[in-house]
Amino acid sequence: MVLVAQQALTLLAHGRLTFLFFSATLPLITVLFGGWSGSLLLLSGIAFGALWMPPIGSFEVPQRDDQIVLLAYAIVGTLLVAAGQQLAKVARRAGRAEAATQHAADRLLQVERDARHRFDVALNSAGVPFFILTPVVCDGRIAELRWDYLNEAAAQLFNQTAGVVVGSSTSYVRPTGWDANVLLERLAPLAERPGRQAFDVQVQGESGEQWFHVVAASLGGSVVAWFVDLTPRVRAEQALSEADRRKDEFLATLAHELRNPLAPIRQVAEILEQPGLKEERRSWCINVLRRQSAAMALLLDDLLDVSRITRGALNLRKEAVALREVVEEAVEVARPILASKGQELVIKPPARPLHIEADRLRLAQVLANLLMNAAKYTPPGGHIELTATADDGEIVLSVADDGIGIEPDKLSAIFAMFSQVNRDQHRQGGLGIGLALSKSLIELHGGRLTAASAGKNRGSCFSIHLPATSRVLQPPVPARAAPANRSSVPKHRILVVDDNVDAADAMTTFLEMEGHEVRTVYSGEEAVDLLNDYSADVILLDLGLPGISGIDVARRIRATPSTSDATLIAITGWGQPQDRASTADAGFDFHFTKPVDVGQLSQAIETADAAS
Template sequence: MQAVAVRTAARYGIAALAVSTAAALGLQLLVAPWTGPGMRHAVFFIAVLAAAATLLIVGSLRRGRDRSERRRRDLEREMAARQRSEAMFRRLAEANLVGVGVGDLQGRVSYVNDEMLRMMGRTRADFEAGRLDWRAALAPESAPAQARAEADLLAQGQGGGYEKVFLRPDGGRTPFLSAGALLEDPGLHISVAVDLTERKQAEEALRAADRRKDEFLATLAHELRNPLAPIRSGLELLAQPGLDAPTAARARAILERQVSHMVRLVDDLLDVSRISHGQVPLRRSRVALAGVLHGALETSRPALEAAGHALVLELPPQPLWVDGDEVRLAQVFANLLNNAARYTPRGGTVRLSLVAEGRQAVVRVQDDGEGIPGHMLGRVFDLFVQVEPSPQRQGGLGLGLALVRNLVQMHGGEVRADSAGPGHGSVFTVRLPLAPGAAAALPAPAAASAGPAAAGGLRILLADDHVDAADGMALLLRALGHQVTCVHDGLAAVEAARRLRPQAALLDIGMPGCDGYEACRRIRALPGGTAVRLVALTGWGQEGDRQRAREAGFDRHLVKPADLRSLNQALSG
């Protein structure tokens, strides 16, 4: 009987367990009631315990399943966010607005966009083949900036504002501004780089413009002092009592020429401003270019004669007509001739030719002078630009060729400069459209040479290649009772000093042959040269010019136009 009861209780316990389990699962089981004697309470107690155990187990399973579901959803959201972030990063990187790279501090690269490859001068194939090393690509001068970048990266996890330079395999350089940050992956960091090439070029252009402005202002001061010097000398001379009429007439002639020179200088400045703003109207008419060239020659003849140049003029047998402003065209060719006279050593040859080529009249001004460096050929027509100005050259303001280009373009033409380089002369070619009905293309004429251009006090040597300045100063010094020997270039000054043993010498700085500094050194080296009172008389008046004069051996440095008191003090010591 006891064994039967246990088995019965077990059966009912299993039944109860089944019922409770089914209930926990949302099911309903029907079990027939048991009313047998004996073990009812025990069986019921066992059934309750089984049901409770079942509920605990099922609840734990359900809670575990809920936590797993939430974790799965969280992981899916995190993965989706990461994918969106990576997609955004790739989109930004592949837009190539800036250079982007991922790598380690040893130089290895694990990701790079096309813009970064371009800045480094490398290809995608270089990256895929493992030939990319960002550290090796840095220029040596970038080492300090790279050291700061690495220190900030390791200390703060990020940093920026570092200017560096990539050396490209083709020898080029790419300046860039970089920033970086550490990534979660150990040892990796991301770098962003902005190409600074255009900014650096713009900065250099601004610096060059600023230098040209400074050079222009210094040259303007020099060019204004040149005519002012003979003007002051002439005025001082006219103030001398008992001046004879011929000397007074020469002084007045010098004053008139130099005032005219200053007027032309001011006119050029105004012309540049007006032409640049389109405020110069052309008075067009049908003109023969041969007549225009003759007019230009008349304007330029004094400069050609003063330099002792030979002039070769080549004109066609028939007239070539253009529609243009005769005065402005003559200004164009006079500027080119003056330019040739200025940049050709004394006794050179200047050739002026006119031919027709197709429907164009072509004028060439050729010289055998100093020539033009290749890097300057594209800039000689820019405003205020001069070809490597130096004290040996009678400068100018860098206005003439700018005026030439603007006036030629206003006539529908073009102008260009050609040169084989320094020491090989230069050719300026102007092309103008022929007037309708003008002569067709003609063969180049035979050259017709025009031949050489027409031709008591202290012992003082005066050297200045500005003839009027030298003559005016010589007249003044002679009126003061001095004996004056006048020459017009540095080599002649040295020879005259050797021959005449002067007590004092006034030397201009910007002279052909050798400049005033070199002439001073050579005179000092002559027998008795240390006893000569050497005075620099020049339009170059900055502190650097004074220092160079002292280093060359000058006793004094006077800036044109020097007043009589300063001149007397310089000569007397």
């Protein structure tokens, strides 16, 4: 075995494969590990060859052919090491070039990303819709356009998200109300040849008509477009145009309305100059002057009120006022026109007396205006109904008529300044500011004015809605002397409820002396039970009752149909503002603190007649 191994090694030492192996690896080792590694491997190969050439184990190489082999290996190896060093240099330079190229590519990509980011930020901050569209060619012509880019403002014009829109065709995805054919006809030519175009588009959007100004230009086979929303400007221009038209109509109407009273005034002046004028004719002239001057004063008052409201200079003088008195004042103002046209006025007051905190003069002015409008637009012999109702939500005064009515498309405009209902068909006069003024006055009271109509020639209904919080108790009335003839005082069925027996009995005695029918109980439970069988129209109720309080008893009374219309009077020792607010919320009509002034109490009891 040793001999075989020795022969194999000898063959290996003398074989050219050994040197070929070392020679083949020299460039690779040099490139990978440097020139010193290649030189060391070369020397190792020479030493290996000398060691294993005869005589084996010695570095001496006596045979000439072995010397030639070693010399050739040394020369070739040196050349290979040198070549490896050159390859290493080339590889290093190539690596540096590749790294530089990759770095440049990374820088270029980052620059592109930064540029795209700045592009997006710039377009999004502009707040103007911006698009890029690319043509889709079919059979040699542009068949449709494709959304390739849109900024945030543009995305808001679509019902879909931007991710859905980008890449979609304008034939299937486009802003709400836009016509695909308009986009294709206007923008496709810019994709075929360089150019720029600007045009306006009117669309029917979700919020009504919209107007856009489109500026589009070619961009390397695509189209870029800016969409500017002109809707606010167009609507403002329309509003200005409408206001200007109404101003002209107002001035014409004002001239007409002022000439109407001026004509009889001038004629009356000429009549008064005539000699021998009879007293009867003179009185007639004076009445004409008074009526026509009052008409002119009314026109001027309306104009001044509108001016004050516009400048915020109109202050309401609120006070506790009986709604019945407001209605009476309004009816008195409107009565002449109602009588002149032979119209029937039906008044439906609330079930029981109602007091509110309001400007008495202004509220009566609004109600009178509604009544006169109803009379003006109702044919002679027509019917007008004034209804007053109150609940926990609001207080409503309604004026309904069976006149010419209001067409549905005009309902929203009747409260505008200088507008008139059916101006062309029914020229009834007026400046067209009455409803606008009325609406403003009611809004100053915290309420609202509404209108309803079933259509032309089907009548109309105007309603004043006041918040329930405007309801208040009647203020204390001045004491008055008892009437000399007690038989003239209306008699009532009265229930006295007080846990103080002496106070209750004393009140009962006084009321019976006044001629009233009186029942007396000393607790809230007894009052509730008694009212099931006894229909009192006036109830005097203490608040601090044992068991069921006076507040709770009042609420039960108002919730029971048979007693809901009774006049409720609080008789209590509590008189702070919050106490009065509590009794008003519970449905009391009056709030008196002990000891009660009998004159004020008697007048409060008399109001039960107004409700009946």
